[in-house]
Amino acid sequence: MKRRKIVLVAGVFPPGIGGMQNYYYNLSKHTKHDMTIVAPEYPGSDAFDEQERLRIVRGAFMRGERADISSWGRLFRQVRRTLRGEEPDVTLYGYVLIGFIGLLFRVFGGRRYVISTHGMDMLMFRRFIGLNAVVKLILRKADGVLTNSKFTKRLVEDYGVDPRRIGIVNPGVERVYDRKPADEELLEQLGLEGKYVLLSVGRLVTRKGHDRVIEAMPAILKQIPHAVYVIVGDGPARERLEQLARATGVADAVIFVGSVSGSERLNDYYSLSQQFIMVCRELEQGDAEGFGIVYLEAASAGVPVIAGRSGGASEAVLDGVTGLLVDPESANQIADSVVRLARDEVLRERLVRDGYHRAKTEFQHDVLADRFDQYIGRICALPSVRVARRLARESARQNAR
Structure with missing residues (x-):
């Protein structure tokens, strides 16, 4: 493989915390190409x-981890x-609208560019005619579009992008996530001794x-009276x-832990739980889970x-093989699946075994x-896209003669 020089213009990057930050960090860390990262200050x-x-x-390009137009x-100038x-x-380019800079350098300098997409960014602009037209232009003029799942790839294809130029590289799992005994001190701290822990x-x-999981808890508690739902994370919906x-x-029976920093500490929370549950759903305003690396961390x-x-959850979790998929709007189906997993030891052990194997083989960062x-x-x-279109026009003219 020929070693290539890449500049990554990352909208987010560590020490910022989040899935996209980890995605770009691990691509940068494990690639065999020669990469320079343009990243925001934190x-x-x-x-x-x-x-x-x-x-x-580094540069002051973002404000609150959102693109700062000003x-x-x-x-x-930095790019x-x-x-x-x-x-x-x-x-x-790690954010589709930042890719407009790539489009400018394509038009005025002939430079190749690739857009990286994550799912929600392919949905959120569709309600805005002007912005959607800009996104379409950026994507169709790009030499390539890197997606995090088949779900996101289909959304990119909806914009008319040549499928041959679209690639899929899923998020990966840190090696630190692995089986370990429950942390007794953490169990005591949270009052979880003797509890059946569901974790998000x-x-x-x-x-x-x-x-939806909270709405399912009354039915779950009828069947598993000692169940507790532990929620790790924070955000605008907490109140x-x-x-x-x-x-x-x-x-x-619901414990809000708040944000947890560090993969090793987060692994402690996975290890004290009996089930991991996150029933993502797609919203009308264009909000969807592009993949869901937490499912593979839990596995x-x-x-x-x-x-x-x-969304892309059905790629992160193979139904009946590495986990269970449920209707995210059905509290009854959520409760039934929780109870089923709690009672069916054979099913539970098979899902754990196959989920663990898949996470440890297909989703390690060196493989991705x-x-x-x-x-x-x-x-x-x-x-390049420009050359390919010129060749296509020349071919069409020759065929017309």
Whole structure:
């Protein structure tokens, strides 16, 4: 494989916390290509960069982890300086609208660019005619589009992108997630001794489905009286979820832990649970789970998994093979699946075994980075979009003669 030079213009990056941050960090860390990262500044980013062997250029391009339009001029100038200094084979843009800069450098400099997409970004602009047209232009002019799942790939194809230019590289699982005994101190701290623990890990937003699990808790408690629902994460829906738990009469059986930092500590929470559950659903306003790496983290920790049948979750969880998929809108189906897993030891052990094997073989970062490397190599070997269209026009003219 020919070693290529890549500039990654990352909308988010560590030490910021989140799935996309981990995605870009691990691609950068494990790729065999030569990569330079243009990343936003964070508190503690200097210390982070010093301990990493990555080539990172920082700038004040984001505000609250959202694209800061007022600073796009600074981002444009930084990207221009980086491209002139590095002369990469391709530039990878980690946010579709930031890809507009790639489009400009394509038009005025002929530079190759690839857009990285994650699912929700392919849905959220469809209600806005102007923005949707810009997204369509950015995607169709790109040399490639990197997606995190088949679900996201289908959304990209809806924009008319040539399927041959679309690649899939799923998020990966940190090796630290693995089977281990429950942390007795943590069990005592949370008052979980002798409890049957259901666990969710994720930002507290509507699409994650915490509310549906809370609504299912009365039925679950009738069958499993010592069940407790532990929610790790924080977000704008927390107050609403706490009110729902009180209104449903299950406040004593729902524990809000808040945010947990660090993979090792998060693994402790997976290890104290009997089931992992996150019943994501797709919302009308274009909000969906593009993949769901937490399902594979739980599987890697040896925990049986229940997911909502929506978005890319059906790729992260294979129904009846590595976990169970349920209708995310049905409290009855959620409760029935929880009870089924609790009572069917043979099913539970099979799902744990096969889920663990899949997480540890197909979703390790070195395996996924190899797919990324091959995809970048393939994109760089293809004629550019501009050349491909010129050749197609010439071929059409010759055929018409």
